[in-house]
Amino acid sequence: MAAPCVTIVSADTLLAAALSTLLCEKGVFDVSAAKSFEDVTAGNPDRPSAVVYDLSGAGPLDPGPIAAFTSGGRKAPVIVLTTSESFDVVPALLDAGVRGIVGRDADADEFVTAVTEVAGGRIFVSRGMMDLLVAHVARCPVDRAAAHLQDAESLAPRERDIVRLLSTGMTNREIAAALHVSEGTVKTHLGRVMVKWSVRDRLQVVLRAIGRLHVTPADPGGGAEGSEAPR
Structure with missing residues (x-):
């Protein structure tokens, strides 16, 4: 390119x-x-x-x-x-x-x-701005029960694993290393998640996942790369 x-x-x-x-x-x-x-x-x-x-x-x-x-x-x-x-x-x-x-x-x-x-x-x-987003959504007093059940059941186990890791700020490369799969496999699973959830990109996956899949917000002091979406 x-x-x-x-x-x-x-x-x-x-x-x-x-x-x-x-x-x-x-x-x-x-x-x-x-x-x-x-x-x-x-x-x-x-x-x-x-x-x-x-x-x-x-x-x-x-x-x-x-x-x-x-x-x-x-x-x-x-x-x-x-x-x-x-x-x-x-x-x-x-x-x-x-x-x-x-x-x-x-x-x-x-x-x-x-x-x-x-x-x-x-x-x-960037990581800092993503931390703000995660903290905000985690504080929102919303009724998550029905949405959590529907979203969780719509994903395969590996897709749920990838969404959780993505929502803690990991890049595709870091997710692949953590799950012992290729980056191509991570991208394929994320593509399927986007289709199932009718979202356009990784950022919208994170927004939908936070608070619905019991994701723990990223550690602001963590050493991973910025949370970019998509990649």
């Missing part, structure tokens, strides 16, 4: 320069910078691309500019950098069409992985 074209959208020129340098050091990325979405130029339709939008110094969340960009016929998916520690930003950003969310605790490798995954057509939510 061709190297992705990446545009950093940030009012902070120093941050934009630092992120550009990081991406270039980590791989063969074609990186440019823009002050706003209006300044983002059309990329090559034959190459994967992504836009990294810096929300770290933007104050209260305003998903309007993101939604306008993602719904305006542009092909480039958006990855957001945010310093927010509130769960509320996650559904707001996803509703605005964001395909990647990277929190303030992400390291360089996780950021580069987010760009690569999203440019490749997948969704990525």
Whole structure:
């Protein structure tokens, strides 16, 4: 696959320069910078691309500019950098069409992985933001009995094992190692789960599974890679 074209959208020129340098050091990325979405130029339709939008110094969340960009016929998916520690930003950003969310605790490798995954057509939510999501759903006072029974019985034992591990923040590679199967087998089982549950991606699998399959939220101090979806 061709190297992705990446545009950093940030009012902070120093941050934009630092992120550009990081991406270039980590791989063969074609990186440019823009002050706003209006300044983002059309990329090559034959190459994967992504836009990294810096929300770290933007104050209260305003998903309007993101939604306008993602719904305006542009092909480039958006990855957001945010310093927010509130769960509320996650559904707001996803509703605005964001395909990647990277929190303030992400390291360089996780950021580069987010760009690569999203440019490749997948969704990525960093470990820190996934922890917020898991904690929020775990606290929600909902009636789970009927949904738990229906969801649990719809999955084969191996599918349930994979969903549980996925919901604790593991990547496909980590799940495969834990269950002593190939990554291809993990992807096949996840595909079947998505069909059975009528969901589009790994993130929606996690949202549906948390609290319904007695999943234990991921340890915030764990050492696994970011919780990306899908892969």
